[in-house]
Amino acid sequence: MFTSSLRVPKQGNTLRECEDAARVLPASDPGTWLAEPVFAAVADGASESLLAGEWADLLAKTVIDAVRDDECVLQDVDRFATALISAGAAWGEWLADYVAEREANGRPIAWYEQPGLDRGPHATVLAARFETDSSQVTRWDVAALGDSCLFHTRDDRLLRAFPVESPEAFDNSPGLVNAFNRDHALLARHVRTVSGGAEQGDQFFLCTDALAEWFLRETARGGQPWHVLCEFTRSGDHDEFAAWLEKTRGEGLMRNDDVTVVHVDLG
Amino acid sequence: MTYAAEISRANPSCFVFLVDQSASMSDPIGGGARQRKADVVADAINRLLAELSVKCAKEEGVRDYFHIAVIGYGHTVGSAFTGPLAGRDLVPLSQVADKPARVEKRVKKVPDGAGGLVETTTRFPVWVDPVANGATPMCRALSRAEALVSDWVARHPDCFPPIVLNLTDGESTDGDPASAAWAVQTHVSADGAALLFNLHVSAANAVPVTFPDTDSALPDAYARTLFDMSSLLPPHMRFYAMQQGVMASDKTRGFVYNADITSLVQFLDIGTRATDLR
Numbered sequence: 001m002f003t004s005s006l007r008v009p010k011q012g013n014t015l016r017e018c019e020d021a022a023r024v025l026p027a028s029d030p031g032t033w034l035a036e037p038v039f040a041a042v043a044d045g046a047s048e049s050l051l052a053g054e055w056a057d058l059l060a061k062t063v064i065d066a067v068r069d070d071e072c073v074l075q076d077v078d079r080f081a082t083a084l085i086s087a088g089a090a091w092g093e094w095l096a097d098y099v100a101e102r103e104a105n106g107r108p109i110a111w112y113e114q115p116g117l118d119r120g121p122h123a124t125v126l127a128a129r130f131e132t133d134s135s136q137v138t139r140w141d142v143a144a145l146g147d148s149c150l151f152h153t154r155d156d157r158l159l160r161a162f163p164v165e166s167p168e169a170f171d172n173s174p175g176l177v178n179a180f181n182r183d184h185a186l187l188a189r190h191v192r193t194v195s196g197g198a199e200q201g202d203q204f205f206l207c208t209d210a211l212a213e214w215f216l217r218e219t220a221r222g223g224q225p226w227h228v229l230c231e232f233t234r235s236g237d238h239d240e241f242a243a244w245l246e247k248t249r250g251e252g253l254m255r256n257d258d259v260t261v262v263h264v265d266l267g
Numbered sequence: 268m269t270y271a272a273e274i275s276r277a278n279p280s281c282f283v284f285l286v287d288q289s290a291s292m293s294d295p296i297g298g299g300a301r302q303r304k305a306d307v308v309a310d311a312i313n314r315l316l317a318e319l320s321v322k323c324a325k326e327e328g329v330r331d332y333f334h335i336a337v338i339g340y341g342h343t344v345g346s347a348f349t350g351p352l353a354g355r356d357l358v359p360l361s362q363v364a365d366k367p368a369r370v371e372k373r374v375k376k377v378p379d380g381a382g383g384l385v386e387t388t389t390r391f392p393v394w395v396d397p398v399a400n401g402a403t404p405m406c407r408a409l410s411r412a413e414a415l416v417s418d419w420v421a422r423h424p425d426c427f428p429p430i431v432l433n434l435t436d437g438e439s440t441d442g443d444p445a446s447a448a449w450a451v452q453t454h455v456s457a458d459g460a461a462l463l464f465n466l467h468v469s470a471a472n473a474v475p476v477t478f479p480d481t482d483s484a485l486p487d488a489y490a491r492t493l494f495d496m497s498s499l500l501p502p503h504m505r506f507y508a509m510q511q512g513v514m515a516s517d518k519t520r521g522f523v524y525n526a527d528i529t530s531l532v533q534f535l536d537i538g539t540r541a542t543d544l545r
Contacts, residue, residue, distance in 0.1 A: 011277075012275050012276060012277040017325075044539070046538070046541045047537060047538020048537065048538060049541045050325060051326055110324075110328075110364075111390040112317070112321050112324045112364045113324050115321045116324055119541065121541075122539075122542070122543075172536060175544060176542060178541075181543070183544075187544065189544075209539075256275075257538070257539075
């Protein structure tokens with residue numbers, strides 16, 4: 001399979017300020033065929049959180065590492081919740097280093113940052129695993145908490161939208177993983193998992209919310225947004241994608257938000 | 268007129284706080300708390316500015332999603348900032364956050380996790396000190412707010428509409444404030460009309476009221492005048508008010524009587540909310 005990912009900040013922000021994260025293993029360029037299992041994750045830090053982008057990145061990385069170590073993580077809400085709590089533990093260490101570095105650089109934590117740091121950052125997360133067997137059948141597993149989405153398409157059809165199925169279901173209060181949440185049962189209750197099979201030629205898109213909402217709205221209107229996305233993901237052309245996003249936002253067809261897409265192309 | 272405009276650094280909105288600093292503000296607030304009205308109002312402003320700064324804080328500093336003016340009215344009408352911002356009117360929020368007059372340490376009680384309370388200290392920035400001196404030129408103060416709002420929407424025609432929050436005991440001495448209040452709300456951006464909200468601090472020993480949809484529970488003519496002057500809450504603010512337990516309807520107004528108004532900050536959307544799972 002081929003993989004590619006694109007990540008563009010909301011209009012008016014720099015890429016450094018983008019609070020979405022994407023991780024794909026093994027790392028490769030869009031033109032490289034991968035025969036081995038592929039692991040992918042996207043995470044979307046909440047705008048109102050401090051260090052939301054850093055948390056989203058750590059969350060995506062920790063979860064994808066957990067999935068690589070144990071493929072059942074994506075089939076079992078309890079194991080996925082355990083991975084989320086592991087990410088939270090890693091956050092504690094990361095934050096201690098961050099605070100120490102700020103002190104060392106003569107820029108200690110300001111009064112207006114402290115409440116946000118005490119509360120901890122929030123993010124959605126969605127992780128997936130794809131493995132193709134010798135008969136060219138691909139098994140996929142996905143787990144998510146929040147409104148980052150996976151879409152499975154075949155030719156001109158959307159076969160599956162997960163975990164959100166309708167553009168009306170998006171709002172600005174999605175389920176979020178807080179870095180200090182150690183309530184395993186609560187996290188597990190909010191995790192959604194699904195598995196399925198796919199054929200050669202099928203496409204998968206992992207998207208953060210604004211793009212996912214646009215994708216579902218376009219589909220509901222009879223469009224095939226996956227073909228639009230493929231134009232950019234196959235080339236990996238970040239600038240073209242950013243220009244298209246600017247135009248689409250300008251036409252009022254997409255909310256102005258950070259955008260991330262990971263495309264897994266079964267060839 | 269949707270009150271749905273994105274609030275961003277490229278398309279910021281503004282807050283104008285009007286603070287009653289008249290002599291009557293030295294009277295105690297009702298309800299047996301024995302706190303002076305001037306102290307309550309200064310505390311409310313300082314808390315609102317702190318909450319707003321925290322809400323817009325990112326790791327590189329506070330983002331200028333809002334510009335802030337604090338206008339005092341009493342002996343004079345003018346900027347109520349003390350410290351480095353003294354004399355200024357609309358100030359970018361990042362500068363507000365970076366330049367309080369001082370940061371006090373205050374003791375507060377928090378749950379100790381075992382059913383009890385434990386004392387802890389928090390940093391409490393102060394921009395506005397309590398003042399109680401002179402008459403109550405509320406009409407002039409509202410006209411000053413109107414001028415700031417008018418200029419703001421002319422320069423930011425697509426902004427989320429400016430919000431004017433008047434904190435007072437309601438006893439205007441330069442005339443009926445109704446027409447000046449209405450004038451504030453005639454200034455519109457593409458997203459809607461400017462909003463005027465009121466916090467009434469009163470010496471009357473009456474039950475606190477938060478975001479009512481009728482004036483029937485209000486104890487006096489001052490409160491009813493301020494209620495009538497207040498804008499209706501836009502739909503998304505009603506939604507957030509309801510989340511906080513307010514029985515909001517389409518007649519609910521941005522008016523609070525002898526109660527906390529800090530929740531107003533939670534009515535503002537600057538992106539995905541950091542809400543905990545339940």
